[in-house]
Amino acid sequence: MIALHGFAASNYYNLVKHVLLYKELPFQEKLVYGGSEALLAISPAGKVPVITTLEGLHISESSVICDYLEDTYTSKPLYPEQPAQRAHVRQIMKIAELYFELPSRRLLPYAFSGTPVPESVAVEVRQVLNRGITALSRLCQFSPWVAGKQFSMADIYLYHVNTIVSSMGVSQLNWDVLAEVAGMKQWNESMSQSAIAQSVEADRRANMPEFIRQLKAKS
Incomplete structure (x- = not known):
């Protein structure tokens, strides 16, 4: 196994x-x-x-x-058969990682410590997120899935990237980042209703207190 x-x-x-x-x-x-x-x-x-x-x-x-x-x-x-379509799915995943997830992750230490985000950091993070918003607005279709009619790895990848993007954007930048990409919030809500997503989310919430204790023990 x-x-x-x-x-x-x-x-x-x-x-x-x-x-x-x-x-x-x-x-x-x-x-x-x-x-x-x-x-x-x-x-x-x-x-x-x-x-x-x-x-x-x-x-x-x-x-x-x-x-x-x-x-x-x-x-x-979870990938289309045609190479060009597979590349499209992977392109969405890579952009979501580089220009959505990674800049948002820079805000995690401030969220966990309860300290304000320095303005210089906030400006840099916003700049990178805006780049991601522009790129994903061009690439994502949400018709009904991220890359079109077929559910793909891009749907799973972007959905879990958005866990960080959404929470850090709202709590640290007072910014609903997902709302900046047309169709993304509705698609994200639809994804969250699946039995798999709800099971994974329940486990995430259950583990969070212990994870926070682990972080505090290291600091």
Whole structure:
């Protein structure tokens, strides 16, 4: 059985978990936090998530894990058949990571510590997010899914990226970032109603207090 290592408060962990659940693959969850010795033993950079395959191979980095799962378990495919369409899906995923998720993640330390975001940081984050808004507005279709008629990896990836983008935008910048992309809020709400999304979200909320304690213990 596949083992999924990490913790449910992590959106990267949750997007891999979402893929596993969508493909109906049996897996076990192994609780481990970032930077721990247990994680460093299986993850070169000490990051979550990590999966251990049936053959005992450890694979890290969420996008790499997702591609491995797609290539290995071909039922319920999450990428289109045509190369150009697959590239379109991956382009959305990459832009969501670089220009939505990563700048929003810069705000996490201020959210957890309760300290104000420095104006210089807020300006930089807004600039990058605006770049992402422009790009995703051009690429996303929401008709009804992110890349068009077919549910794809881009839907799962962007949905879990938006967990960070939405919460940090509202709480730290007083900015409803998702509302800036036409159709995104409605699509995001629709995604949140699925049984898989609700199950993953319940686990995320349940794990959050322990995750916060872990952060405070390190500080």
